[in-house]
Amino acid sequence: xxEAEKKAYLxxxxxxxxxxxxxxxxxxEMRIDVENINGRTITDMPKGGEHKDIGDLxxxxxxxxxxxxxxxxxxxxxxxAIEEKINELDSQVERQVLIFKYIKGMTIRQMTYEIARSKxxxxxxxxxxxxxxxx
Numbered sequence: 001x002x003e004a005e006k007k008a009y010l011x012x013x014x015x016x017x018x019x020x021x022x023x024x025x026x027x028x029e030m031r032i033d034v035e036n037i038n039g040r041t042i043t044d045m046p047k048g049g050e051h052k053d054i055g056d057l058x059x060x061x062x063x064x065x066x067x068x069x070x071x072x073x074x075x076x077x078x079x080x081a082i083e084e085k086i087n088e089l090d091s092q093v094e095r096q097v098l099i100f101k102y103i104k105g106m107t108i109r110q111m112t113y114e115i116a117r118s119k120x121x122x123x124x125x126x127x128x129x130x131x132x133x134x135x
Contacts, residue, residue, distance in 0.1 A: 003130050010102040010133075013082045016075040023072040030061045030068075037061075085135055094129035097122055 001009070037054050083103070089095045096115060100106040106114065111122050 001135050006130050006133060006135050009135050010082060010086075010098065010130075013079060013102050014105050016079045016082075019075045020072055020079070023068045023075070027065050027068055027072075030065045034058055034061050085133055088134065089129060089132060091125075091129070091132070093125050094132060097125045098129045098133070101126060 037057055086095055086098045086103070089098070093115070097111060100111045100114060108119055108122055108126075111117075112119055115122070117125075
């Protein structure tokens with residue numbers, strides 16, 4: 001894997017975390033929809049226009065919830081895989097700069113304050129960490 005591909009792969013961590021948050025919110029919204037549907041009074045009065053049975057709506061919501069759950073599991077697997085690969089690095093500083101950059105989303109400037117090293121030094125460690133990580 002090239003260095004550019006490694007960087008792109010590591011960058012997927014934050015996207016995976018955002019995706020997990022989004023999916024969890026959507027699942028909660030869908031559960032609220034099911035509760036709201038279950039709370040409605042069902043009448044046998046005819047309705048105009050296209051009418052869906054409440055059971056069909058609930059089934060559709062549950063199906064979408066299941067699809068989102070599968071996507072959530074995939075995002076969590078990716079997240080843990082990236083964390084595992086970073087933790088396999090021998091150098092503490094290399095692990096630290098990758099965690100700050102790709103997991104916490106910090107800038108180089110923020111890293112200089114956090115680990116008390118120069119920008120040049122951080123760039124060097126970041127470059128070395130990308131080269132040494134096995135993806």
